[in-house]
Amino acid sequence: MTLDRRNPHQPFDASLIAGFLRGRGVRSVDLLQAGKINTNYKLVLTDGLACVLRLYSRSDAAREVYVMGLVRDFVPVPVELDRGDGWSIFEFLEGELLENAPQHSAAAGEALARIASVEFESPGMINADGSISSFDFGGRGFIHQQLENADVLRWIGREAAESVLSILDRESERRSEIGVESRLVHGDFNATNILIRGGAVSGILDWEFGMSGTPYMDIGNLLRNTPPRCHDLVQKGLRAGGMDLPDDWKQRAELVDLGSHLEYLTSTRSDEFKRQCVARVRRFISMFGGS
Incomplete structure (x- = not known):
């Protein structure tokens, strides 16, 4: 690791x-x-x-x-x-990290759906007293800000940034639908925060990013951190947990997860990790038909 x-x-x-x-x-x-x-x-x-x-x-x-x-x-x-x-x-x-047991990704997807069953009146950061503070993580304003950041532009280039903006304009309706959701989001739902024991989830750790928002944030994170061969298992688990998935569920997850890729490029994470983020941004552009 x-x-x-x-x-x-x-x-x-x-x-x-x-x-x-x-x-x-x-x-x-x-x-x-x-x-x-x-x-x-x-x-x-x-x-x-x-x-x-x-x-x-x-x-x-x-x-x-x-x-x-x-x-x-x-x-x-x-x-x-x-x-x-x-x-x-x-x-x-007790448990094994999902990172080392991706064959149990369906169990993780089912747990994600259960988390998302908790609803709030509005999206935002959840405070210790139960109140909600609004924020724009991953929203259009946040994405625009990141795409003007010098570090982001240095990594992906101006041409890729323009392609992303063009895609976001075309996807504005779908993004608007996602942006109004106010369900419980773990915020860092990846394979190193999920424990598996006996084929079931035995623990979900590290809730410091918990918020009210769209479950596609957690779905995108989980897809990003599990092998593509296991994505059908994630889908199976989400549905088993009661989540009604539209046909474009993966595209919605990618639209939301884009903000994480860009934010990482402004962080202190390693260059090796940032190169992975650049590759994901380029795959995003390819998925949505950008240049």
């Missing part, structure tokens, strides 16, 4: 969680490599308890835990055991 990250790992410091330990020792500490922003350690205490210490780089623990509470009856999520300034302790969930 690549260590390509947005933020460096934070060191483990047992004194930070002394109040949680209450005299117990830490038998083992293992850095969990999945995740690109926050730092996660699997801890095994001397009393046998296995748990995860999550060190936040910029996320809000209270907000993340609130979002997880919205889906606890629908999909398995970790229980928070304790919290302090900049950290949380969660129960450790």
Whole structure:
């Protein structure tokens, strides 16, 4: 697994969680490599308890835990055991990353559909008190802003940027339909945040990007991070979970996922990863008949 990250790992410091330990020792500490922003350690205490210490780089623990509470009856999520300034302790969930078991992508699709069954009155970021703050991630204004960014233009070129804008103009009606949805979105629903055990989803992790919006954001993320041969399994799972998919469901997912590709090109991710994003932008142009 690549260590390509947005933020460096934070060191483990047992004194930070002394109040949680209450005299117990830490038998083992293992850095969990999945995740690109926050730092996660699997801890095994001397009393046998296995748990995860999550060190936040910029996320809000209270907000993340609130979002997880919205889906606890629908999909398995970790229980928070304790919290302090900049950290949380969660129960450790057993399972294999979907990244290593893509043959179970149908189970992931079904979990995604269950998450999307939670509805809100309006789209936006979900706050810790349950209120919604509007934002334009992935919207037309956001895309235009990204396509004028010097880093994005350096990677994809002006000609590709113009092709994307032309496609967005042609797809304005479909994008408008997507933009008004207000369902629960995980926001980072990829194969390194989904645990599989016994062929079923045993845990969905890292909810710091949870929001109200279109489920096509999660669908696009899942398709991007699973082998194409497994995309039919994703579709099967989405339908099994109760999602009514139109014939153009993949195109809708690609339209929404475009914003992620462009945003990554302005990030601190590696050049190797950004080249993958450029390839995805070019495939997007080809899919929608751009030049």
